[in-house]
Amino acid sequence: MPDLFLAQSREKAAYLLLVTSSLCVFPVLLAAFITGTAPLPLVVLSVALSALALLIRRLDVGLGRVAIALALTGQIMLLTAAMQQHPWQLDIHMYFFVALGAIAAMVDLRALIVAAVAIILHHAILTVAMPGLVYGVSDATALALVERTALHGAAVILLAAALGATIHTRVRLVTAAAREQKATHAAKEAALAAEQRAAEALAETEMARSAAESARRDAEDALATGLEKTRRAEELDAVAAELKLREERRKAEDQARQGEAMDVLREALERLACGELQTRIAGTLPQTYEDLGDRFDTTLEILDNALREIRLVSGTITGETDDIAAAAVDLSHRTERQAATLEEITGSTEQLTKLIRATAEDAGKAEEVMVMTGTEAQTGAEVMNQAIAAMGEIEKSAGEVRKITSMIEDIAFQTNLLALNAGVEAARAGDAGRGFAVVASEVRALAQRSSEAANRINALIAQSGDQIERGVALVHDTGGALEKIIGTVETVTTRISKIAATSDEQATGVNGINAALRDLDRVSQQNATMFEETTAACQTLRTSAHGLSKAIQNFGTHDGDANDVGQAA
Amino acid sequence: MSLRTCAACLLFTAFPLVGLAALVLSLPRAVPSQPILVVGVPGLSNVEAMVSRAGGYPIGPTRPPLGLLVHSQDPDFLSDLRAQWPYLLLNADKLSNFMCGRNA
Numbered sequence: 001m002p003d004l005f006l007a008q009s010r011e012k013a014a015y016l017l018l019v020t021s022s023l024c025v026f027p028v029l030l031a032a033f034i035t036g037t038a039p040l041p042l043v044v045l046s047v048a049l050s051a052l053a054l055l056i057r058r059l060d061v062g063l064g065r066v067a068i069a070l071a072l073t074g075q076i077m078l079l080t081a082a083m084q085q086h087p088w089q090l091d092i093h094m095y096f097f098v099a100l101g102a103i104a105a106m107v108d109l110r111a112l113i114v115a116a117v118a119i120i121l122h123h124a125i126l127t128v129a130m131p132g133l134v135y136g137v138s139d140a141t142a143l144a145l146v147e148r149t150a151l152h153g154a155a156v157i158l159l160a161a162a163l164g165a166t167i168h169t170r171v172r173l174v175t176a177a178a179r180e181q182k183a184t185h186a187a188k189e190a191a192l193a194a195e196q197r198a199a200e201a202l203a204e205t206e207m208a209r210s211a212a213e214s215a216r217r218d219a220e221d222a223l224a225t226g227l228e229k230t231r232r233a234e235e236l237d238a239v240a241a242e243l244k245l246r247e248e249r250r251k252a253e254d255q256a257r258q259g260e261a262m263d264v265l266r267e268a269l270e271r272l273a274c275g276e277l278q279t280r281i282a283g284t285l286p287q288t289y290e291d292l293g294d295r296f297d298t299t300l301e302i303l304d305n306a307l308r309e310i311r312l313v314s315g316t317i318t319g320e321t322d323d324i325a326a327a328a329v330d331l332s333h334r335t336e337r338q339a340a341t342l343e344e345i346t347g348s349t350e351q352l353t354k355l356i357r358a359t360a361e362d363a364g365k366a367e368e369v370m371v372m373t374g375t376e377a378q379t380g381a382e383v384m385n386q387a388i389a390a391m392g393e394i395e396k397s398a399g400e401v402r403k404i405t406s407m408i409e410d411i412a413f414q415t416n417l418l419a420l421n422a423g424v425e426a427a428r429a430g431d432a433g434r435g436f437a438v439v440a441s442e443v444r445a446l447a448q449r450s451s452e453a454a455n456r457i458n459a460l461i462a463q464s465g466d467q468i469e470r471g472v473a474l475v476h477d478t479g480g481a482l483e484k485i486i487g488t489v490e491t492v493t494t495r496i497s498k499i500a501a502t503s504d505e506q507a508t509g510v511n512g513i514n515a516a517l518r519d520l521d522r523v524s525q526q527n528a529t530m531f532e533e534t535t536a537a538c539q540t541l542r543t544s545a546h547g548l549s550k551a552i553q554n555f556g557t558h559d560g561d562a563n564d565v566g567q568a569a
Numbered sequence: 570m571s572l573r574t575c576a577a578c579l580l581f582t583a584f585p586l587v588g589l590a591a592l593v594l595s596l597p598r599a600v601p602s603q604p605i606l607v608v609g610v611p612g613l614s615n616v617e618a619m620v621s622r623a624g625g626y627p628i629g630p631t632r633p634p635l636g637l638l639v640h641s642q643d644p645d646f647l648s649d650l651r652a653q654w655p656y657l658l659l660n661a662d663k664l665s666n667f668m669c670g671r672n673a
Contacts, residue, residue, distance in 0.1 A: 041594040045587055052583050059577040067577075070584050077588070081595045085663075122588070 024075035031082035069111035104163035116160035325538035332531035360503030412451035419444030597660035608636035608657035623649035
């Protein structure tokens with residue numbers, strides 16, 4: 001509570017000082033008017049100081065007190081500056097002390113110290129820079145100004161120390177009061193807790209006493225109940241002994257009736273073991289076992305009927321198994337014969353397969369031979385074409401030779417004329433041209449022989465041309481024959497190829513037939529084996545059926561004699 | 570320390586700025602027919618030539634550490650000096666004796 005009171009007191013003082021700082025703008029304005037100083041800058045700075053303090057207080061309450069202290073001292077400094085050169089300027093210093101006292105009301109040592117330091121710094125700085133702003137004089141000596149500053153600073157320090165001691169004492173008292181109040185509160189809490197624990201202990205004691213009383217009453221009730229139960233138990237023991245005696249007598253009677261029933265049953269079972277299925281025990285058993293006799297007789301009746309049915313069926317089975325065995329033996333012989341026949345067929349088809357395969361191989365070889373023949377015929381046709389081309393060349397060369405011989409004939413004719421002219425000229429020359437006339441006659445003779453030779457060559461060439469034309473015709477005929485041979489060979493080759501392919505397919509088909517026949521042969525042999533096994537099984541079954549008939553004949557049934565007579569017949 | 574406390578501490582730096590502004594605004598302005606402390610831009614202004622052109626002259630046995638203490642009987646001296654664009658023109662009569670005042 002003292003802490004709270006101190007905090008409230010601090011907040012209230014801070015609020016009042018902030019308001020005071022804001023109101024300081026009016027004295028500053030008044031002083032500016034009085035001294036003729038420009039008021040606007042001072043007013044702006046005054047408002048700025050208060051605004052700064054308010055802003056810092058909003059951000060942090062503790063630092064806000066320091067800011068308010070600075071703002072308040074700043075307002076006094078502005079007031080002092082506004083009273084510059086006024087005779088009362090020095091008197092304004094009293095407000096520094098007033099401000100310190102007011103700051104002490106916030107009970108914050110930090111704010112007080114900061115305010116005192118700000119005042120001292122203000123005096124020190126302005127003593128150096130502008131003494132007129134502090135003391136209103138500007139012509140004092142430096143020593144005098146420093147002395148005055150020291151005097152003022154000492155006063156501020158002393159006042160701050162006194163106020164600080166007061167604040168410290170108050171804070172200590174408040175702390176002690178708070179601690180004492182907390183201790184008192186703790187003691188009160190402890191006393192209340194102890195009282196509550198005592199009340200709880202008293203309630204628990206009361207509950208324990210009530211529980212003890214209840215337990216004592218329960219014990220007395222339990223004792224009375226125990227005595228009553230003992231008395232009733234003795235009465236029940238007497239009743240139980242009497243019931244036990246009755247039960248023993250009833251058991252003896254039951255045991256006697258049971259022995260009698262067992263004797264009757266034993267005798268009936270002995271007769272049944274001897275094969276007498278006509279045995280009946282109904283009416284011979286004690287009254288409590290009547291149902292046992294009825295069930296025994298019913299069982300024997302059902303057994304008698306079943307054996308009679310078995311006897312009839314076993315006779316039928318015996319007859320049927322005889323028939324099956326005979327049929328199985330017959331079928332086995334037939335299957336064996338079928339297997340032998342299949343084996344022979346398999347051998348024949350294998351031989352047929354070999355023959356078809358050999359035919360296919362021969363067809364393949366014939367195809368190869370025909371292919372080679374076709375190739376050679378093709379080669380012959382090409383040779384014939386070349387021969388025809390060579391014939392054409394020969395005919396062409398013969399034409400050229402004919403031209404040459406024609407030219408030789410022309411030369412010989414011209415030479416003959418020249419020789420004739422030369423002879424005429426030699427004749428005109430007389431004796432001087434006689435030798436020349438001989439030469440001319442010789443030349444003429446040579447020209448005639450050349451002309452004759454050329455004529456013979458022409459005749460030979462004409463004959464050769466006819467022969468060449470006939471040869472060319474023959475070669476053309478040969479080429480046509482060869483082309484027909486090539487076509488025929490190709491047809492034969494195609495057919496042989498088809499024969500070879502068909503033979504391969506036949507061989508493959510016959511191989512499939514062989515495989516199927518082998519499978520059929522194997523299955524037939526397996527069938528024969530199975531029929532043998534079936535025959536053996538039929539024999540065993542017939543033997544078992546005879547054994548069953550003999551075993552059933554040991555039991556005597558109602559119509560057993562009649563059946564025995566039938567079996568014997 | 571929370572963000573708000575940091576911001577509050579930062580705002581405390583505004584108090585010296587307010588004080589500095591008050592000091593600057595309270596500096597005595599130069600008036601005619603009284604000694605003037607002329608402060609030029611260091612390294613750029615030739616204060617003596619500036620005063621000479623305005624028709625003034627330096628006074629005092631020694632030169633003060635800041636600027637130059639000058640005077641003139643010419644009534645237009647102050648306006649002529651302002652036309653030279655000095656940095657500051659202060660009333661030397663109201664400045665501290667041992668700083669820049671007329672008795673330095």
